[in-house]
Amino acid sequence: ALTDKLTRLVKEMRGQARITETNVQDMLREVRMALLEADVALPVVRDFINRVKEKALGQEVMGSLSPGQALVSIVSRELAATMGEGVSDINLAAQPPAVILMAGLQGAGKTTTTAKLAKYLIEKRKKKVLTVSGDVYRPAAIEQLKTVTAQAGAEWFPSSPDQKPVDIALAALDYARRHFFDVLLVDTAGRLAIDAALMAEITQLHAVLKPVETLFVVDAMQGQDAINTAKAFKEALPLTGIILTKTDGDSRGGAALSVRQITGAPIKFSGTSEKLDGLEVFDAERHAGRILGMGDILSLVEQVTAGVDMAAAQKLAAKMKSGDGFDLNDFLSQIQQMKNMGGLSSLLDKLPAQMAAKAGQVDMDKAEKDIKRKEGIIQSMTPLERRKPELIKATRKRRIASGSGVHVQEVNRLLNEFEQMQGMMKKLKGGGMMKMMKRMGG
Numbered sequence: 061a062l063t064d065k066l067t068r069l070v071k072e073m074r075g076q077a078r079i080t081e082t083n084v085q086d087m088l089r090e091v092r093m094a095l096l097e098a099d100v101a102l103p104v105v106r107d108f109i110n111r112v113k114e115k116a117l118g119q120e121v122m123g124s125l126s127p128g129q130a131l132v133s134i135v136s137r138e139l140a141a142t143m144g145e146g147v148s149d150i151n152l153a154a155q156p157p158a159v160i161l162m163a164g165l166q167g168a169g170k171t172t173t174t175a176k177l178a179k180y181l182i183e184k185r186k187k188k189v190l191t192v193s194g195d196v197y198r199p200a201a202i203e204q205l206k207t208v209t210a211q212a213g214a215e216w217f218p219s220s221p222d223q224k225p226v227d228i229a230l231a232a233l234d235y236a237r238r239h240f241f242d243v244l245l246v247d248t249a250g251r252l253a254i255d256a257a258l259m260a261e262i263t264q265l266h267a268v269l270k271p272v273e274t275l276f277v278v279d280a281m282q283g284q285d286a287i288n289t290a291k292a293f294k295e296a297l298p299l300t301g302i303i304l305t306k307t308d309g310d311s312r313g314g315a316a317l318s319v320r321q322i323t324g325a326p327i328k329f330s331g332t333s334e335k336l337d338g339l340e341v342f343d344a345e346r347h348a349g350r351i352l353g354m355g356d357i358l359s360l361v362e363q364v365t366a367g368v369d370m371a372a373a374q375k376l377a378a379k380m381k382s383g384d385g386f387d388l389n390d391f392l393s394q395i396q397q398m399k400n401m402g403g404l405s406s407l408l409d410k411l412p413a414q415m416a417a418k419a420g421q422v423d424m425d426k427a428e429k430d431i432k433r434k435e436g437i438i439q440s441m442t443p444l445e446r447r448k449p450e451l452i453k454a455t456r457k458r459r460i461a462s463g464s465g466v467h468v469q470e471v472n473r474l475l476n477e478f479e480q481m482q483g484m485m486k487k488l489k490g491g492g493m494m495k496m497m498k499r500m501g502g
């Protein structure tokens with residue numbers, strides 16, 4: 061449920077906000093896990109963590125009041141800075157036609173992205189654009205480019221499977237010159253994996269075309285292997301930019317960091333749908349949040365630390381340690397803390413896009429009213445009932461319901477939810493939960 065997610069998120073935030081020198085190590089382990097889960101390649105993760113550690117330790121020497129906030133902020137800033145470095149628009153500063161060479165594995169999205177770029181250059185930069193396919197291995201690929209080029213409103217230069225890619229490229233270049241095209245976009249053959257002959261072919265294409273942009277198209281969903289692909293393309297071609305496709309998928313897009321680090325080329329655009337308008341200027345900050353699995357973590361950290369009642373949290377932690385268990389008072393205090401944090405809808409703004417989309421299906425007004433109603437129900441109980449919910453049978457339920465102006469079913473629902481939460485707390489007691497509570501309680 062939504063509240064479970066928020067509670068979990070808040071728990072994480074609390075831990076991070078209370079970090080001290082001694083648990084930087086723990087925090088970094090969590091960041092490392094997040095990066096690996098997002099499929100950032102292992103050597104890249106190691107490198108990144110070392111860099112963050114250096115900076116974080118510096119911060120502590122400076123005596124930051126809230127090292128947790130400092131560390132989270134360093135991590136997300138470093139991630140955004142690494143991915144956002146040198147970001148620039150498509151470079152067309154060349155004697156026309158400016159040639160753009162598309163490179164990447166088969167299925168990465170080269171052909172689609174070629175048409176997206178054509179559309180972008182026509183609409184946003186008012187250019188006259190020609191496309192051509194050097195993919196002579198699959199006749200369907202040439203047809204595909206023809207179709208999407210027409211959709212983009214650009215002109216397509218014919219090619220056929222019996223030609224050599226270099227000859228196609230030269231003919232298209234000549235045609236583009238004679239017809240005063242501003243830009244020539246060259247789509248290339250797919251590589252299922254790194255293949256020496258195909259790499260030689262694209263190197264040769266690069267030599268004759270002298271492109272002003274050589275763009276490496278990479279699927280955001282590519283996992284650990286992204287690093288090897290990127291290495292091979294970097295060795296074969298002087299890459300000038302990266303386009304990260306399929307960012308609309310479920311993956312957390314760690315490939316962006318891997319590929320950025322390995323190639324040194326800036327990530328210029330991201331593909332956000334199969335359609336031709338699904339191309340956006342790459343947003344490094346947003347992508348950093350996505351890789352970490354968090355939205356705007358910094359403002360969330362601030363919001364959470366401002367809203368959480370530390371004394372109540374400490375009491376809860378102590379209670380769990382002493383084995384008294386989790387009762388309805390604790391449940392109420394959880395509900396109230398959630399309310400203190402500026403309401404559900406304001407938290408929702410800060411969730412990562414994927415989570416927010418799911419959470420967005422929930423009616424926020426209704427969710428907030430629901431919280432108030434739950435609060436009302438618990439407040440209609442006697443202190444004894446709150447400590448020993450098992451006492452609440454039919455008669456007491458009716459009294460509580462009428463006291464808080466709800467139906468008996470709602471009291472039942474709340475008790476069920478409480479039991480579920482209690483069960484979860486019991487399960488977590490020995491492990492992560494206790495650790496979190498300790499951090500939270502200081």
Ligand code: GDP
Nearest residue numbers: 166167168169170171172305306331332333334
């Ligand atoms: P190529 O082999 O590198 O030329 O890849 P294609 O351009 O043929 O794309 C392969 C598949 O990925 C096609 O089904 C595309 O529609 C799809 N695709 C490409 N870019 C995106 C994107 O940004 N988002 C989504 N959802 N699909 C994409």
Ligand code: MG
Nearest residue numbers: 170171201250
């Ligand atoms: Mg293709």
